[in-house]
Amino acid sequence: MDASHAPAAPLSAAASGPLTGRVRPPGDKSVSHRSMIFGLLAVGETKIEGLLEGEDVLRTAQAARQLGAKVTRHGPGSWSVWGAGLGSLLQPVETLDFGNAGTGSRLMMGVVAGHPIVARFDGDASLRKRPMKRILDPLTLQGAQVLEQAEGGRLPLVLQGSAEPLPVEYKTPVASAQIKSAVLLCGLNSPGRTVVIEAEASRDHTEKMLAHFGAKVTSAPHGAHGRKITLEGRPELVARPVRVPADPSSAAFPLVAALITLGSDIVVEGVMTNPLRSGLLTTLGEMGADITLDNKREEGGEEVADVRARFSALKGVDVPAERAPSMIDEYPILAVAAAFAKGETRMRGLSELRVKESDRLAAIAAGLVANGVDCEIVGDDLIVRGGPVAGGGIVETHLDHRIAMSFLVMGLAAQQGVMVDDQTMIATSFPSFRPLMEGLGARFS
Ligand SMILES: O=C(O)C1=C[C@@H](OP(=O)(O)O)[C@@H](O)[C@H](O)C1
Numbered sequence: 150m151d152a153s154h155a156p157a158a159p160l161s162a163a164a165s166g167p168l169t170g171r172v173r174p175p176g177d178k179s180v181s182h183r184s185m186i187f188g189l190l191a192v193g194e195t196k197i198e199g200l201l202e203g204e205d206v207l208r209t210a211q212a213a214r215q216l217g218a219k220v221t222r223h224g225p226g227s228w229s230v231w232g233a234g235l236g237s238l239l240q241p242v243e244t245l246d247f248g249n250a251g252t253g254s255r256l257m258m259g260v261v262a263g264h265p266i267v268a269r270f271d272g273d274a275s276l277r278k279r280p281m282k283r284i285l286d287p288l289t290l291q292g293a294q295v296l297e298q299a300e301g302g303r304l305p306l307v308l309q310g311s312a313e314p315l316p317v318e319y320k321t322p323v324a325s326a327q328i329k330s331a332v333l334l335c336g337l338n339s340p341g342r343t344v345v346i347e348a349e350a351s352r353d354h355t356e357k358m359l360a361h362f363g364a365k366v367t368s369a370p371h372g373a374h375g376r377k378i379t380l381e382g383r384p385e386l387v388a389r390p391v392r393v394p395a396d397p398s399s400a401a402f403p404l405v406a407a408l409i410t411l412g413s414d415i416v417v418e419g420v421m422t423n424p425l426r427s428g429l430l431t432t433l434g435e436m437g438a439d440i441t442l443d444n445k446r447e448e449g450g451e452e453v454a455d456v457r458a459r460f461s462a463l464k465g466v467d468v469p470a471e472r473a474p475s476m477i478d479e480y481p482i483l484a485v486a487a488a489f490a491k492g493e494t495r496m497r498g499l500s501e502l503r504v505k506e507s508d509r510l511a512a513i514a515a516g517l518v519a520n521g522v523d524c525e526i527v528g529d530d531l532i533v534r535g536g537p538v539a540g541g542g543i544v545e546t547h548l549d550h551r552i553a554m555s556f557l558v559m560g561l562a563a564q565q566g567v568m569v570d571d572q573t574m575i576a577t578s579f580p581s582f583r584p585l586m587e588g589l590g591a592r593f594s
């Protein structure tokens with residue numbers, strides 16, 4: 150049974166002693182999805198090490214199979230994909246069911262849009278609420294057709310791809326690596342050149358992987374914070390090994406837990422420090438967090454480091470809107486850090502949080518209020534006024550893994566602990582969350 154249909158299972162976190170030890174979080178979710186997708190599109194065997202075996206990625210692996218790849222697991226995190234090859238995907242017989250996964254579904258829409266096949270996409274109750282029009286709009290310009298869709302451009306939907314996608318120049322309406330990646334993946338099978346312009350740079354894993362698998366792709370600065378990405382279509386994609394670094398979005402949970410829990414001192418190993426994913430580390434640094442990066446090195450084409458975090462007296466800060474793309478999934482856990490910080494933290498420009506697995510802006514605020522934290526939403530900004538946290542609340546998670554993990558972390562340092570109404574969906578991105586945190590000294594029941 151998958152998490153989306155499993156009965157809700159509440160979990161409580163209790164005030165915990167100092168957190169200590171060394172841990173390695175699972176592989177990065179963004180890179181893991183993409184390793185399956187590029188494995189599908191390349192000819193030959195793509196060997197993957199350190200794959201995140203979370204439910205989201207397993208859905209993408211299953212979709213890759215349905216589109217013609219052979220996907221095999223050798224052992225923990227060790228997988229091989231034998232690709233169908235660009236231009237040679239199979240028509241899937243069954244619905245491609247992406248469960249809770251925005252990234253998997255949206256990137257695979259790009260892949261399908263660039264092939265002469267018809268595919269039906271669906272997902273769980275959370276994914277069915279998320280906007281897909283932002284993906285369908287550019288894919289339609291590239292030549293795909295939407296044969297069926299739920300109201301407002303939502304799942305379930307049926308997409309007919311094009312045998313010869315048109316070359317386009319597309320400006321993304323919001324900073325989104327998922328929109329950018331869908332357009333580029335469709336453009337891969339175009340006989341011409343596909344250009345994506347983004348006003349604010351989003352994570353660049355697709356561009357890096359395109360180059361790694363042999364495509365001709367360039368990325369140039371555009372305006373103050375943006376990028377212009379140019380891809381030559383119809384490259385010969387050659388299977389290449391992928392080593393997945395540890396996910397900074399998962400590392401964020403033990404790191405913040407250590408910062409807010411008295412006496413803690415932990416090391417999180419092998420964390421990807423790609424600058425387009427490192428906004429949280431920058432912000433925590435500004436808040437006075439005692440965080441150091443050691444043993445900086447490269448793994449699988451990404452910068453990584455061992456990150457040490459010690460309990461710190463945090464202070465409130467103003468987080469600029471232009472930093473949002475580099476820490477977009479980390480606002481729930483940043484809000485928890487802010488709840489324990491002295492003074493006010495203002496997080497600006499969070500409109501994209503409203504269209505994640507839940508309306509995260511509303512879910513964060515409700516969870517904070519339930520635990521006695523003073524906060525306010527003003528326009529697209531979240532304001533948190535920190536201090537000692539009473540806790541004792543029950544948090545509604547709305548099928549959102551990051552809301553669940555963030556408030557469990559809050560419970561470790563709150564006076565009366567915190568309960569979340571459901572933990573099952575944590576398995577979408579961080580199946581080992583509970584044992585990993587318990588290994589550091591976290592108390593859950
Ligand atoms: O491309 C990706 O792997 C992701 C992009 C982000 O979404 P948006 O593109 O919607 O900002 C992020 O929130 C998501 O968890 C992963």
Ligand SMILES: C=C(OP(=O)(O)O)C(=O)O
Nearest residue numbers: 249250251252253478505
């Ligand atoms: C937004 C997230 O993922 P996705 O969009 O892939 O569902 C996330 O993991 O926080």
